[in-house]
Amino acid sequence: MKRLWRLFPALPALMLSGCTVDLLQPDGPIGEGNRDMMVLEFAIMMCVVVPTCIATLFFAWKYRASNTKAEYRPNWSHSNAVEVFIWGMPIAIIAVLSGFNYWSTHYYDPYRSLPKDMLVREHAENTKPLTIEVVAIDWKWLFIYPEQGIATINELDVPTKTPLNLHITSDSVMTSFFIPQLGSQIYSMAGMETQLHLLARNPGVLRGEAAQYSGPGFSDMKFKTIALPQEQFQSWVENVRNGSSQFASHEPLNLQTYPKYAKPPVVRESVAPTPSPVIYFGEAQSDLFQHIIAKYNNGMVRSINNGKIMRMDMHAASNGAASSSDTGM
Amino acid sequence: MLGKLTLSSIPYDVPILVGTFIGVAVIGIAVLAAITYFRKWGYLWREWLTTVDHKKLGVMYIVLAIVMLLRGFADAFMMRTQLALSYAGNPGYLPPHHYDQVFSAHGTIMIFFMAMAFMTGLFNFVIPLQIGARDVAFPFLNSVSFYMTLVGAVLINVSLFIGEFSNVGWLGYPPISELQFNPGVGVDYYIWAVQISGVGTLLTGVNFFTTIVKMRAPGMKWMQMPVFTWTSFYAIVMILLTFPVLTVTIALLSLDRYLGMHFFTNDGGGSVMLYLNLIWSWGHPEVYILILPAFGVFSEIAATFSGKPLFGYKTMVYASGVITLLGCLVWVHHFFTMGAGADVNTFFGIMTMFIAVPTGVKIFNWLFTMYKGRVRFEGPMNWIVGFMITFSIGGMTGVMMAMPAADWVLHNSLFLVAHFHNVIIGGVFFGYIAGMNYWFPKVFGYKLRDSWGKWAFRCWFVGFYLSFIPLYIVGLEGMTRRLNHYDNPNWHPWLLVACVGVFVLAVGVACQVGQLICAIIDAVHQKRDALDATGDNWGSGRTLEWSIPSPVPHYNFARLPTVRGLDTFHIEKELGRPTPVESLKPIHMPKYSVLGPVIGVFTFLFGFAMVWHIWWMAIIGLLGVFAAMVIRSADLDIDFYVPVEEVRADEEAFAKRISAAQAAE
Numbered sequence A: 001m002k003r004l005w006r007l008f009p010a011l012p013a014l015m016l017s018g019c020t021v022d023l024l025q026p027d028g029p030i031g032e033g034n035r036d037m038m039v040l041e042f043a044i045m046m047c048v049v050v051p052t053c054i055a056t057l058f059f060a061w062k063y064r065a066s067n068t069k070a071e072y073r074p075n076w077s078h079s080n081a082v083e084v085f086i087w088g089m090p091i092a093i094i095a096v097l098s099g100f101n102y103w104s105t106h107y108y109d110p111y112r113s114l115p116k117d118m119l120v121r122e123h124a125e126n127t128k129p130l131t132i133e134v135v136a137i138d139w140k141w142l143f144i145y146p147e148q149g150i151a152t153i154n155e156l157d158v159p160t161k162t163p164l165n166l167h168i169t170s171d172s173v174m175t176s177f178f179i180p181q182l183g184s185q186i187y188s189m190a191g192m193e194t195q196l197h198l199l200a201r202n203p204g205v206l207r208g209e210a211a212q213y214s215g216p217g218f219s220d221m222k223f224k225t226i227a228l229p230q231e232q233f234q235s236w237v238e239n240v241r242n243g244s245s246q247f248a249s250h251e252p253l254n255l256q257t258y259p260k261y262a263k264p265p266v267v268r269e270s271v272a273p274t275p276s277p278v279i280y281f282g283e284a285q286s287d288l289f290q291h292i293i294a295k296y297n298n299g300m301v302r303s304i305n306n307g308k309i310m311r312m313d314m315h316a317a318s319n320g321a322a323s324s325s326d327t328g329m
Numbered sequence B: 001m002l003g004k005l006t007l008s009s010i011p012y013d014v015p016i017l018v019g020t021f022i023g024v025a026v027i028g029i030a031v032l033a034a035i036t037y038f039r040k041w042g043y044l045w046r047e048w049l050t051t052v053d054h055k056k057l058g059v060m061y062i063v064l065a066i067v068m069l070l071r072g073f074a075d076a077f078m079m080r081t082q083l084a085l086s087y088a089g090n091p092g093y094l095p096p097h098h099y100d101q102v103f104s105a106h107g108t109i110m111i112f113f114m115a116m117a118f119m120t121g122l123f124n125f126v127i128p129l130q131i132g133a134r135d136v137a138f139p140f141l142n143s144v145s146f147y148m149t150l151v152g153a154v155l156i157n158v159s160l161f162i163g164e165f166s167n168v169g170w171l172g173y174p175p176i177s178e179l180q181f182n183p184g185v186g187v188d189y190y191i192w193a194v195q196i197s198g199v200g201t202l203l204t205g206v207n208f209f210t211t212i213v214k215m216r217a218p219g220m221k222w223m224q225m226p227v228f229t230w231t232s233f234y235a236i237v238m239i240l241l242t243f244p245v246l247t248v249t250i251a252l253l254s255l256d257r258y259l260g261m262h263f264f265t266n267d268g269g270g271s272v273m274l275y276l277n278l279i280w281s282w283g284h285p286e287v288y289i290l291i292l293p294a295f296g297v298f299s300e301i302a303a304t305f306s307g308k309p310l311f312g313y314k315t316m317v318y319a320s321g322v323i324t325l326l327g328c329l330v331w332v333h334h335f336f337t338m339g340a341g342a343d344v345n346t347f348f349g350i351m352t353m354f355i356a357v358p359t360g361v362k363i364f365n366w367l368f369t370m371y372k373g374r375v376r377f378e379g380p381m382n383w384i385v386g387f388m389i390t391f392s393i394g395g396m397t398g399v400m401m402a403m404p405a406a407d408w409v410l411h412n413s414l415f416l417v418a419h420f421h422n423v424i425i426g427g428v429f430f431g432y433i434a435g436m437n438y439w440f441p442k443v444f445g446y447k448l449r450d451s452w453g454k455w456a457f458r459c460w461f462v463g464f465y466l467s468f469i470p471l472y473i474v475g476l477e478g479m480t481r482r483l484n485h486y487d488n489p490n491w492h493p494w495l496l497v498a499c500v501g502v503f504v505l506a507v508g509v510a511c512q513v514g515q516l517i518c519a520i521i522d523a524v525h526q527k528r529d530a531l532d533a534t535g536d537n538w539g540s541g542r543t544l545e546w547s548i549p550s551p552v553p554h555y556n557f558a559r560l561p562t563v564r565g566l567d568t569f570h571i572e573k574e575l576g577r578p579t580p581v582e583s584l585k586p587i588h589m590p591k592y593s594v595l596g597p598v599i600g601v602f603t604f605l606f607g608f609a610m611v612w613h614i615w616w617m618a619i620i621g622l623l624g625v626f627a628a629m630v631i632r633s634a635d636l637d638i639d640f641y642v643p644v645e646e647v648r649a650d651e652e653a654f655a656k657r658i659s660a661a662q663a664a665e
């Protein structure tokens, strides 16, 4: 029964097209939350919208001029009862929706680590969260796995049933990081870090996209999101590390090699820029993400350890952690 | 010498543009030739281009709006056909370089030069008549405002053939609109088109605010103003509150682009988040600026064609006030995904939801206006029924997105695009078209042909659902807006349906053009049966504008009306018109002025020169505008008196027509 109920909201769309409707058939608790809110609002609002539309058509028909049998009250223009109803009913509905609004905005807040009870429901309460740093570049996505020391371009592999802590920035214009079936999107902005917390429930390949227009290559700024069971994810990481994949890059990703990959493709007026291929980096500089942010802030960045603003040493050797010349900000 | 302008700025190698140019040129030359052939240049110049008469300016605004509708629609047509084609490896016929300009131009034109111009046209024509005034507070300023809007529209269309237009959407989000990412002139065209027309709108706001506050007919209290005037008044208050924000925001963007400053750049301390907040704290009120007058139109029409007063006049006025207030407190709902805290998002989400309350109340008001009425489905009334259904649906999807937790996935999707077209076509556009049908006989003295209008409505109604319901669905399937090509097989069938929809809409647009062509034919043939005798063209008008002849004499009211309550004209019809006791007096009116178009020309030079960095020309433009203002200020010969004889002759003819019409009944 519970299963059926889950499918229910997707039913109309399923009947229409017979294929996946990403936002109605999510693959994770956040996406499910987004969907439930949507469906709930839709259901509540329909209770008013449908009668209103019917009443519109009915009144228009009933009181048409040719229907001289219908009552005509040429001066009737006020009724306290009607006034109370037409103010009271929308206020009541909106008050209820506002309650849901408050709750869901806090519960599903993208910045918040996935709530405990959600993790329990997903059987992920004991799994260590995976941190991924996301950089939007013209017109591709760079994913850095700082704990694994690897990075990829245009492919995001994640373990299932594991909280994903995403840190997002941009090394170009603003765009938005979005995997429809996992839920909530968040803007990527240069010089700033935004955050997103997601969880993939089942193994599978999901579409990821840039949701905010970012220039001529925007339409192809897509990435594959591959959700793998935990063990397979580990072996994927090994694969990337030892460079045995067909996508493997022959060089590590660090401050020296990064500009080459971050360079936008040539833009010509008559054709769309060529989409970027998938690339795996077996070795990635662990503080590259902070360096990319610091570029836009006179070398300043917010420390991941203590949240303070500090100076990145742009000339530091590849693995050197940010030098801690704390500015006390 | 010519700044950045070179021969290579002219895209003579792009077949579509060359074709368009030839098309525009042929039509343009035909129009110019016709004017010359019929020797109408003098007439056009004396009677229209130099006019300060609010009625003629209103007509010119609406003509501009309709031309811009055709342009904006052509863009929409190209986008829909492009997306029907560009599937699975097929690049379609518009590469991103063009497509991105097309959606930017479509949005900019539709909002600033179609909807805003249409709205201002209705303000101009209707408000002074409804409040019993003979003109607006500042007639010459009114002409300047019109030329500012026109210059903006011309600039945006010039960009089609000289240079390029902005490719970053109708709000020009940085940092992609900054010089670093957009070194071309496209964004500069956007900046100056919006900036110049925005100044025009602000001046219109000042003008009509003063007019409504100071120039209501003797005895007209605030709570006796017609509803259209009320809702327009609220819109005007919002214009005064928010258009300065737009001006400043765009000015800051220009400082970045022209003087290398760093308000919104990625580096140097710029912040894109600042721009988003600023632009939307204008942008959201802007959509209410557009919809409130449409609500007013619907209120007038619902009452007139139901043969009843508007249900809940007071409620309507208060609800509009609440909308005005809340409308200024919701802008963050356009970027719930920027990473604001949960409390901020909740606050703006709930505020947004609460706007649905006064809006819903209005829908019920119209519903109860029809209730126990005698509803006549003449042209304007169809649009209302279409509106009430369409707008309810659009409002519902709007409330859905007011919930941040839902908006986080719906934001930037085609679901959003479907939502705002749902309210903007179903609300704003239907409303303005209904208004045009409703007041057309007041302007010209005969009605638009109803059959064309009905077909236009049917096509717009059906075409709307065909084009936009599929967008809701692909939005739910995760399709984002502004995509140029795609390879998701789920989306393709829906985009084909949407493309069929745009063809239906095209038929609707064609019907509207046909309706206007027929109107010109009717005008030439002086069609007898449609000609108006009494001024009360629909037979059930309630407000002051229906008490005077159609077409309206240039001085509007021979005697300023005395207002005895809401719907004065209706009361007069019930009680019998009082015989005027007051004798006719000469009427003080403003003179037409050539300085309006002159300021327009210099403003255009300035705008064009700024786009292309032709500094000497920009200086000439500025000096020209300044000189015109000085000349105007020094000119004391700006008014005249309409002699009593002329007014009396008009009055007698009008009285004769009324009694003839009454005898015929």
Ligand code: HEM
Pocket (backbone or CB within 6 Å): B073, B076, B077, B079, B080, B103, B104, B106, B107, B108, B110, B111, B114, B115, B168, B169, B170, B171, B417, B421, B424, B425, B428, B429, B467, B480, B481, B482, B483, B502, B505
């Ligand atoms: C005539 C029927 C219309 C059609 C078929 C149509 C179609 C479209 C399409 C296809 C888009 C681009 C969607 C995308 O981003 O993928 C769009 C965007 C837009 N439309 Fe329309 N539209 C119509 C009328 C209007 C009207 C009447 C208005 C306003 C008064 C309007 C305002 C806008 C705006 C502001 C945008 C956003 C542009 C941007 O992305 O920056 N449209 N429309």
Ligand SMILES: [Cu+2]
Pocket (backbone or CB within 6 Å): A189, A192, B273, B338, B339
């Ligand atoms: Cu930010």
Ligand SMILES: [Cu+2]
Pocket (backbone or CB within 6 Å): B283, B284, B287, B330, B331, B333, B334
């Ligand atoms: Cu808004």
